Amino acid sequence: MSTTITFNQLRKIKDSLPEGSIRSIADSLNLDVETVRNYFGGANYDRGRSIGIHLEQGPDGGVVELDDTTILDMAREIIEGKREVHMSN
Numbered sequence: 001m002s003t004t005i006t007f008n009q010l011r012k013i014k015d016s017l018p019e020g021s022i023r024s025i026a027d028s029l030n031l032d033v034e035t036v037r038n039y040f041g042g043a044n045y046d047r048g049r050s051i052g053i054h055l056e057q058g059p060d061g062g063v064v065e066l067d068d069t070t071i072l073d074m075a076r077e078i079i080e081g082k083r084e085v086h087m088s089n
Contacts, residue, residue: 006059014040039071
């Protein structure tokens, strides 16, 4: 399933992830860590690749069309889990 999100929203999600989450997502999906970073707006194509992210310039960092939301969904689940831990303490 595809979705549209602003670039700044996508980066905020990435920046909200606990340390090690990018590697965890990459390992779970059998992807290179740099590929997952590229999904969140990175640009290391020597080690990673681009997977279903299309950028258009505009306000709020521009618009990002994601062909597949698997990585985004996993990131949101990790963040929600992190929030639950903090709320229970």
